[in-house]
Amino acid sequence: MDLPQTTTEPTSYVHDRETADDSLAFLRDGYAYGTRRFERFGTDAFRTRLLGRPTVVVHGREAAAMFYDPRSMTRAGAIPTSVAHLLQDDGSVQTLEDAAHDHRKAAFLRLLGDAEAARMAEASGRAWAAAAAREAGRTRSLYDLGVEVLTRAALEWTGLPAGSADPRRLAGPLAEMVDAAARVGPRNWIARLRRRRVERWAEAVLGMVRDGELEVPAGSPISVVAGLHDHDGSQPPLDIAAVELINLLRPIVAVARYVAFTGHALERHPHWRETLRGDAAARHRFVQEVRRFYPFFPVIAGTVRRGFTWREHEFEVGKRVVLDLYATNHDERIWTHPGRFDPDRFITWVYDPDAxxxxxxxxxATGHRCPGEGATIALMERFLEFATADPAPYTVPPQDLRISLRRIPALPQDRMLVTLAE
Ligand code: HEM
Structure with a gap:
């Protein structure tokens, strides 16, 4: 199979001299791992070994198009189990391909459409107001506060009756699934144990919904997940439905990281505050720039499932490919002055799915692109509305605002502390 190729870019080939295992270098360089090497080799892609396996690391718009061509890659076996078991797990939509994937994915896309994203954002607005009242006068990190607020919003949005889910017990384990994904050793094991408990809770709740013992609103996310059917007409077992419920809850809570980054950007660029207060379009641009600029998932790994040639390089079945998301979001062929935080770059931006x-x-719909982008943006915009309100809901005390690119996933050093207004 040949995927579309272009010859317009000078740095078009794969640096094809395999190096020694680079896993330690990846840990050392963090988000900058790929960028350093793309610059050193002057290519879009290079061959190396990661965790003992030959791997091609790629970046850029055309590499993203190649990687996200639904024919080319599967996620199966591409990432270590320590990461997989916290972020996706067996049988989830991310592990499916072709008709099975597209059918399950359609359910996610219906659940996360514009109206649903708006409903979720409204729930988060109420939770921010409640948190501001509850925490008045206290200093808290925006990250921790975001985790609590978004857990409440997520549970309300799913339609779970109060009493069937305790946000105080769920917030920590849901946040840990992302926080500990890149860790090895005890922190990762503990997070996996805590995840098992959340899975058991989700199975119990979904079982009660299926059996009619727990009444939930028709058409609500919880009833949709409980009633999921696969492309062959079968109903996924409860443990798979539980994984998919967690696939909704965990990433909503993960938006807390973007909340902290949004607060960070506001603090670093205070002249935006006034504009953002009354201008929804400006809030949208600001949020897009936060998503582009700040480090979240550094890379996505896939395994070649049908061999193809790209940039004159053979990608054989079973080979691992890593797409560098962070490097693509900072690729100067796509973004002018990528290291500059500039929301106005989105005034003239023309949507490009691979940029x-x-x-x-x-x-x-057909690939593994996140179905929750609209919801993420809506939640971030809602937070921005809260944060820029007059009078200001918080002040920012002295703290360490640095963000280390060596820590995956990244956060401001003090998790973005704020003091809530009295
Ligand atoms: C915190 C912000 C978020 C980030 C940074 C993020 C990032 C991502 C990325 C990079 C992927 C692609 C994975 C791949 O290619 O294998 C993905 C997939 C996915 N995301 Fe998100 N996401 C976020 C929020 C959300 C939200 C709010 C939801 C749902 C409520 C969600 C649900 C999913 C699901 C179900 C998939 C798997 C899709 C598939 O395999 O077809 N995400 N996400």
Missing amino acids: LVPQGGGDA
């Missing part, structure tokens, strides 16, 4: 890729590239 802005913090949540993946390609087409969400």
Whole structure:
């Protein structure tokens, strides 16, 4: 199979001299791992070994299009189990391909359409107001506060009756699934144990919904997940439905990281505050720039499932390919002055699915692109509305605002502390 190729870019080939295992270098360089090497080799792609396996690391708009072509890659076996078990797990939409994937994915896309994203954002607005009242006068990190607020919003949005889910017990384990994904050793094991508990809770709740023992609103996300059917007409077992419920809850809570980054951007660029207060379009641009600029998932890994040639390089079945999302979001062939935080770059931006890729590239319906982009944006915009209100809901105390690119996933050093207004 040949995927579309272009010859317009000078740096078009794969640096094809395999190096020694680069896993330690990846840990050392963090988000900058790929960028350093793309610059050193002057290519879009290079061959190396990661965790003992030959791997091609790629970046750029055309690499993203290649990687997100639904014919080329599967996620199966591409990432270590320590990461997989926290972020996706067996049987989830991310592990499916072709008709099975597209059918399950359609359910996610219906659940996360514009009206649903708006409903979720409204729930988060109420939760921010409640948190501001509850925490008045206290200093908290925007990250921790965001985790609590978004857990409440997520549970309300799903339609779970109060009493069937305790946000205080769920917030920590849901946040840990992302926080500990890149860790090895005890922190990762503990997060996996806590995830098992959330899975058991989700199975129990979904079982009660299926059996009619727990009444939930018709058409609500919880009833849709409980009633999921696959492309062959079968109903996924409860453990798979539980994984998919967590696939909704975990990433909503993960938006707390973007909340912290949005607060960080506001603090670093205070002249935006006034504009953002009354201008929804400006809030949208600001949020897009936060998603482009700040480090979240550094890379996505896939395994070649049908051999193809790209940039004169053979990608054989079974080979691992890593798409560098962070490098693509900072690729100067796509973004002018990529290291500058500039929301106005989105005034003239023409949507390109493979250029802005913090949540993946390609087409969400047929590939693995995130179905939650609209919801993420709506939640971030809602937070921005809260944060820029007059009078200001918080002040920012002295703290360490640095963000280390060596820590995956990244956060401001003090998790973005704020003091809530009295
Ligand atoms: C915090 C912000 C978010 C980030 C940075 C993010 C990032 C991503 C990325 C990079 C992928 C692609 C993975 C791949 O190519 O294998 C993805 C997939 C996915 N995301 Fe998100 N996401 C976010 C929010 C959300 C939200 C709010 C939801 C749902 C409520 C969601 C649900 C999913 C699901 C179900 C998939 C798997 C899709 C598939 O395999 O077809 N994400 N996300």
